[in-house]
Amino acid sequence: MNTQLINHHPEVEKTARLTISGLHLILPQREIRVLESASEVDTREAGVFSVGWINHDQKRWPVYCLSQQLSLLDTVPAERRVCALIKIENNYMGILCDNASIESIVGKWHDIPASMRLPDTPLLGLIVSEENILACASSAERLAAYVLRLAGV
């Protein structure tokens, strides 16, 4: 099994960068429990709008596949090679991504402009790097709530 357990260092607020078809999604590192290979996802009997299940902590958790625009996909693109298990209180949810990295993000924080802010957005803010790469900051709680709303759960 190709599993990378994320170490937690509470004194250092590191972030996880999930890359989804060119979208850079930033979450606090402590909200990612584990990174699994997407091949570990059991696609049998997938729930509504999910693409399968991932086992963790002797339970199975739903896995969702998102597009670059953060809409739900029912067909998994070949480039989604990683499953990030995000932690929401005592529950988990798998999010497929192309790549995941742990880093101390460097960039300038920008609030989402008022004219772009939808009530159900999972985004907390935007971060622009020195190379003008845009990253979208979220949290496990907001992302999970957004995905479950999309899935109608």
Place this chain on the structure above:
Amino acid sequence: MQNKQHISPTANAWLLDFGQNVRAVVGTRVLLQLVDSPNVLSVPVAPYHCRNVFLWRKKLLPVMDIAARLGGTAQNTRLLTVVGYQHHETETVRFGALFLEKPPVAINVTDTQFCPLPEEQSNWSKFAISCFAHEGVATPIINLDTIFM
């Protein structure tokens, strides 16, 4: 590439063409910069008329597609203009960007040209301060404050 537009001494407004037969004007001081082939950045889960941001002088500006805002189809044009606006003169200037179909044209507007808003674009009532007839066409004056709300 950044273009410069020269304004004639008598002009007091810029005529902006947003595509899909949507045109409007802003005051000459509102339009700050014209940018050709801008590097806009896409933001997910945003309204279809405002899905991109543009990095300008270390500020991240929302890029508004006015034609889509009025009910047209969303577009990504090659041209945008940076605008600065304020609700009151004492307020801090706020900034945004507008997609344009064509470069702005400097025109002169007077009170005698006042006319009703274009009937076929009823949504203008929410986003226009006033309206005047330019070359026989009803042309709204944009209220950027409400456009960027």
